[in-house]
Amino acid sequence: MDRIDGLRAFVAVVDSGSFTRAGQRLGISNKLVSKYVAALESQQGVTLLNRTTRSLSLTPAGTRYLGAARRVLSAVEELDAEARAEEGALTGRLRVTAPVTFGEMFAAELTRDFLADHPALSIDLHLTDRYVDLAGEGFDLALRIGVLADSSLIARRIGMTETWVVGSPDYLARRGRPTHPDDLRQHENIRDSNAAMPHRASFVVAGKVVGVALPGRITVNSAQAVRRLVLAGDGLALTPSFVVAEDVAAGRLERLLPDCAAPMLDIQALYLPQPFVPPRVSSYLDHLRARLGPLLQTAPPRDS
Template identity: 40%
Template sequence: MDTAVLRTYVHIIEEGSFAGAARRMGVSRSLVSKYVSDLEARLGAQLLTRSTRSLSPTELGRSYFEQVREILQHLDDADDSVRQGVGMVAGKLRIGAPVTFTLQVLNPHVMRFMEAYPDVRLDLSLDDGCVDPVAAGFDATIRVGVLDDSSMRARHLCQVDTVLVASPDYLAEHGTPTDPADLSEHRILYYTNTKSAGTWPFRRGNEVIHQKVTPAFSTNNGDMIRTAALDGQGVALTVGFQVAADLAAGRLVPILTHYGLPELPVSVIWPSSRNMGAALRAFVDFLGQSDFHTRRVVSPELVK
């Protein structure tokens, strides 16, 4: 059987749609549909349950997906082993990464990696959510923040600072908080992909204050948090690289700078159970040797 048919089926399940699989494969949606119809006819079984609004695998389809995905991974590993044996870095590499960090920090490094390894077919999927990299079929994933304990392997790339900001117009209307407890009287713009359980940590000397906040606006997208802050909608805790230009231009103002805020680690993670092919090894090593220039945008005057 043509492996393109099997890969298309796997992509359909991972993407959740024919259209998503078509984009990933670089083919038409009609060809994807034909591949599935031919595959179901050959197997004599229905693999997918379709409706006008949703698509999901049948019980047999889910089992077939898991087996086929594993077989394709073994095939890719075998290909990579041969390429590595002759010193060639090539093949397909699927990477998951957060949107804003990729666009503002990672992007030039990805371009240089592509120049250095033109035989690697890089598939970069941008998503701010903490997607399960194994279930999503990623070879590796970039993560901003403290990693969960897991069976994943990881390599630390850099640190990014966090900063509390608001627009000058917002502060002129609502006043400037001088203590973390003052935030209870302010409109809070809350990024939901954090693991802080509705609190923001502030450090003063050796003391850490986990200030409870009540969001007026919540979202899992950092760009929306920045936009809301620029629009004067409230106070936001965000990563420094996202608002560095706004702070420099005075569009946003740092607040509570006499308290320390945590730095967040940036890591690349990959499944420990998966053989590390030449392309993935090259990617991890390349990023590990890169300088990400995530300079601190605010230098807090920590109270001792």
């Protein structure tokens, strides 16, 4: 066994919490991961991991060894990057997670463009509105929209989007059109639970921040589901502009309160803190920053 393979397997098991997830992360079987770790322990003459049928944990020796293993792998990655610097070749696999609606509209195209420039690279794009554990599930990057909870992850802004209040012509004919953010208290609001505060919103009116409650009977963890409910006339919604821009342009929805500034939302890429950011990660970040802005300005059409 190559010792580097053993180090990679050991670190992947620690980061993901299981041999199975480590194997998925490395693209090998869990049995091979177990074999690599056992061989590494035999070479070192120490037990690095406590194994039970229900859990894994680091031994004291494993805790001491982990930091050195990460430094060695980081150095190897840096050497590989230096060796390929002149050719600009990126290799390996990049695992990215993104929200479903955003991913369907933009991340897939951004990924396709990137792969066209780097034929030796592969990308695993996982779309979910769930907040994934990057270390535990073996992801290199997570794309997120809006205010982020405090964490140890490194965040890089790759774009911004407006939030719009929208409603269908049918709903507005029945319930009336709000002319001030306070009027939203008298309406049915379809809330997206992915928002930082789905039951409240802030607007800037005449230079002052106005906080407004958003009452409603439906809260759902999907921007696309919010859009469909608003199209059906079930209520109003405060949603990222790219989700509904095509519907507003086509007259299926109306943008409301355009003179009352709603929050701008950061679109951010998050990754684990590490002494050396792999070139495939830093290059993909640069690609996102350069390409996302123009795409947001010309949001693609979607099925109604």
